[in-house]
Amino acid sequence: MAGNWKMFKTPAETKDFFAKFLPLVEKSGHADIAICPPFIDVPAAVEAAQGSRVGVGAQNCYWQNKEGAFTGEVTPAMLKAAGCTYVIIGHSERRQYFGETDETVLKRTKAALEARLIPIVCVGEMLAERESGRTNEVLSTQFNGGIAALSAEEFAKIVVAYEPVWAIGTGKVATPEIAEDAHKVLRGLAEAAFGKAAADAVRILYGGSVKPDNVTGLMAQPDIDGALVGGAALKAEDFAGVVNF
DSSP: OEEEOOSOOOHHHHHHHHHHHHHHSTTOTTSOEEEEOOGGGHHHHHHHHTTSSEEEEESOOOSOSSOOSOTTOOOHHHHHHHTOOEEEESOHHHHHHHOOOHHHHHHHHHHHHHTTOEEEEEEOOOHHHHHTTOHHHHHHHHHHHHTTTSOHHHHTTOEEEEOOGGGSSSSOOOOHHHHHHHHHHHHHHHHHHHOHHHHHHSOEEEOSSOOTTTHHHHHTSTTOOEEEESGGGSSHHHHHHHHTO
16 A cells, blocks of 8 residues: 655655554554655655554656766665665656656666665556547556566566556546456556466556545455555545555
8 A cells, every 4th residue: 555645745744644644554464555755755754654564665766776967866776775665656647747658667667676676667548548448558558668678576576556547636536347457457468478476466556546435445356456545645544544444
């Protein structure tokens, strides 16, 4: 269960969140829990989460670990040194607004793995693509271009997140059946690329307006292994409600 805070919260607000959130998930041993705040909040989150079962992740990283003259970028190795365990890669907002491509997703994923981070690699279709019946084609293109070139050993260390772009921050949510269909397609792509055992083992998260009142139906689907939560992850009680579905 991963929370993506996007561009919200100051370090002080981060500390307040963890003070409220940690007691609510103290006994929640059924799932790995991650919070992915903005870069500026990572130190506060790492400090606040110390000794708990909650991991901290970043929302993006540079595509190599070599330091250099790349103003505004952060290497995966820096994130690891700051205390991160996870990093989100290829989020739809990075693709839509900042020029992320399947090629750069693959490069960032490899760099994150090199730094011993767990990449949460995102794929998903736009509304127009779904309405034109191209969902499976888009997922195949993104998977094959951004994930399939990993080695079997590398693939075993990543998490995949399916985010239908039309359901992110819109209040719309894919029905459990729609989400399951996409997850099944992704698991099939994983099996074709890496074999059945790897496909069965990979965790595929659903992201798209997940809330406490719809998470149970989503989690009941056989191929949905967890959630990548946006808006509902900003309030301690709401995200705890998702985690403790």
